[in-house]
Each structure stands twice: as C-alpha cells, then as structure tokens.
Amino acid sequence: xxxxxxxxxxxxxxxxxxxxxxxxxxxxxxxxxxxxxxxxxxxxxxxxxxxxxxxxxxxxxxxxxxxxxxxxxxxxxxxxxxxxxxxxxxxxxxxxxxxxxxxxxxxxxxxxxxxxxxxxxxxxxxxxxxxxxxxxxxxxxxxxxxxxxxxxxxxxxxxxxxxxxxxxxxxxxxxxxxxxxxxxxxxxxxxxxxxxxxxxxxxxxxxxxxxxxxxxxxxxxxxxxxxxxxxxxxxxxxxxxxxxxxxxxxxxxxxxxxxxxxxxxxxxxxxxxxxxxxxxxxxxxxxxxxxxxxxxxxxxxxxxxxxxxxxxxxxxxxxxxxxxxxxxx
Numbered sequence: 064x065x066x067x068x069x070x071x072x073x074x075x076x077x078x079x080x081x082x083x084x085x086x087x088x089x090x091x092x093x094x095x096x097x098x099x100x101x102x103x104x105x106x107x108x109x110x111x112x113x114x115x116x117x118x119x120x121x122x123x124x125x126x127x128x129x130x131x132x133x134x135x136x137x138x139x140x141x142x143x144x145x146x147x148x149x150x151x152x153x154x155x156x157x158x159x160x161x162x163x164x165x166x167x168x169x170x171x172x173x174x175x176x177x178x179x180x181x182x183x184x185x186x187x188x189x190x191x192x193x194x195x196x197x198x199x200x201x202x203x204x205x206x207x208x209x210x211x212x213x214x215x216x217x218x219x220x221x222x223x224x225x226x227x228x229x230x231x232x233x234x235x236x237x238x239x240x241x242x243x244x245x246x247x248x249x250x251x252x253x254x255x256x257x258x259x260x261x262x263x264x265x266x267x268x269x270x271x272x273x274x275x276x277x278x279x280x281x282x283x284x285x286x287x288x289x290x291x292x293x294x295x296x297x298x299x300x301x302x303x304x305x306x307x308x309x310x311x312x313x314x315x316x317x318x319x320x321x322x323x324x325x326x327x328x329x330x331x332x333x334x335x336x337x338x339x340x341x342x343x344x345x346x347x348x349x350x351x352x353x354x355x356x357x358x359x360x361x362x363x364x365x366x367x368x369x370x371x372x373x374x375x376x377x378x379x380x381x382x383x384x385x386x387x388x389x390x391x392x
Contacts, residue, residue, distance in 0.1 A: 105209060123153045133347070167302065182202060214374075215372075221254070225382075228258045234387065238267070242282060255301075258299055277302055278308070285309065286311075298324060301329055307338060311355060327342075330345070348376055
C-alpha cells in the first residue's frame with residue numbers, strides 16, 4: 064500500500080479509502096490511485112483488510128438442487144450481482160432443506176467469515192429453517208421466508224401463471240389444463256394458484272390438476288394422460304423442461320402444436336426459443352433477483368439491523384409459436 068501511495072502522490076489513508084470505495088475521495092485522486100494500483104499490480108491482503116474493517120467482503124449462499132434451471136439461475140444472478148459489488152461468494156449446496164441442514168450450512172459459512180448469507184428457499188421446509196437462524200446474522204431469503212422475520216426477494220409466480228393462463232383464455236381456449244410441479248415446492252403451489260385465479264376470473268371450468276417433478280420425462284409421462292382426455296386444446300406447464308417432454312409426446316402421437324393443442328411453459332430457459340415449435344413461456348428476471356438480494360443484504364450489513372421486507376420481481380410473458388387461437392373460437 065505504501066508503494067501505491069508513493070506512486071499516486073497521496074497518503075496511505077487515501078489509498079485505503081479508495082480500496083474500500085469511500086465516497087469521500089475526489090474523482091481525480093481516485094483515478095490516480097486506481098492507475099497506480101494497476102501499474103503495480105497491487106492486490107490487497109483480504110485477511111489484513113478483514114482485520115482492519117471487520118468485514119471479509121465475502122458472502123455466503125445456501126442453495127438446493129442447482130441441477131434445476133430456477134435454483135441454478137438464481138445462484139448465478141446472486142453471484143454476478145455480488146461480483147459487481149466487489150464481493151466474493153462461497154456456496155453451500157444442500158441435498159435437503161430441513162432445519163438442521165440449513166442452520167448448519169449458515170453456521171459453516173459464518174465460520175468462514177462471510178459478512179452475510181442468502182438462502183435460496185424454494186421449499187416449505189426452508190421457511191421453518193429460516194426462523195431458527197441467529198438474529199445477528201445478516202440474511203436474505205429468495206422465493207420464500209417467514210413473515211416479519213427475514214427479508215425476501217421473490218419472482219411473482221402467481222402473476223406469471225395467471226398471465227400464462229389469461230393468454231390461453233384470450234386465444235379462445237376454455238378448458239386449460241395445468242401440469243404442476245412437485246407438492247413441496249412453493250413455486251409450484253403459487254403457479255397453481257395463479258392458474259386457478261385466472262380461470263375463476265374468466266368463469267372457466269378447472270380441469271383436474273396434473274403433477275410432474277420438473278423433469279422432461281415427467282412432462283412426457285403426463286402427456287400420456289392428456290392424450291386419453293377428450294377435448295384438450297390448451298396446457299399451461301409449470302416449467303419449460305416438462306413442457307419439452309409434453310411436446311415430444313404430442314408429436315409422437317401425431318397431435319399438432321399449436322394447431323390442435325397450445326402449450327405454455329414457465330422459466331424461458333435458453334433452449335425454449337429453439338423448441339419445435341418455439342415455446343411460449345414466462346420469463347423470470349434472475350439478474351434482477353440477484354441485484355435486489357444484494358441491495359437488501361448489504362443494507363443489513365451496513366446497518367447491522369435485520370428489518371423485514373418483501374421485494375417482488377415481475378415476470379414477463381414471452382409469446383412464441385406454441386400457442387394459437389382455439390379452432391372453435
């Protein structure tokens with residue numbers, strides 16, 4: 064740090080303020096210090112910095128089943144937002160979200176010296192676990208959390224599902240089936256409620272609920288059941304992978320999409336635009352979720368106060384070629 068200060072013509076205290084992104088440094092001075100840092104390839108010692116500031120500039124993320132697009136994309140959004148703010152990220156990936164495993168994972172991350180923790184909580188079990196975290200730990204939950212306890216950032220799953228269902232209703236479909244996700248997933252339940260609320264608002268009948276496990280295989284298998292039903296013209300599927308399996312089964316049966324059966328997915332995975340046909344779906348803004356998480360978490364770290372709030376990120380309906388007007392409209 065002394066060499067940087069000498070080259071930039073400033074005090075080592077000024078170098079320290081620049082390194083810690085203090086607003087109390089003139090722009091020209093900051094640029095000289097940053098130029099000197101680049102010229103000398105200076106790399107601050109993170110341990111020494113933590114001793115001085117009381118912060119490690121690292122965050123922890125407790126994640127679950129990152130083989131799935133939603134949790135994996137949420138994790139990526141948080142990592143990118145953290146890196147943009149100069150924070151490193153440590154990840155604890157869990158096989159289950161019971162109370163003991165979540166609390167233990169948070170404690171391990173705290174033992175590593177992280178300044179705060181984000182818990183990706185897509186299942187009901189995680190909500191209970193969040194109630195048992197030490198109150199002094201800065202924490203934000205993604206998707207779900209106990210009211211008046213932990214700040215939450217969530218995509219409005221209900222609104223996304225309702226928009227998908229209304230799209231099909233507006234195309235003249237009256238019987239809109241739904242392939243839901245697993246029962247223990249909060250996102251699956253919220254999407255069911257969005258589907259139901261849109262049907263009720265339109266005075267449309269509610270077909271029997273069908274369930275998959277988020278996989279393309281389960282969408283394919285549920286497609287077998289739909290093929291046995293008379294008069295199916297539209298299906299809202301709770302994620303794009305299950306929609307892919309359904310499209311495959313309909314194709315094998317010679318049922319045209321969207322000519323005979325319109326299909327809407329949820330997530331807008333990168334491959335959705337390249338399905339046959341390109342899939343109408345609901346896009347989730349995971350980058351915005353990450354930014355909102357960081358804003359709430361860094362606010363707690365600065366204030367040392369955990370104040371409850373819930374931030375909702377709006378989804379977006381993306382219309383492609385897997386939906387069309389009902390034939391008998």
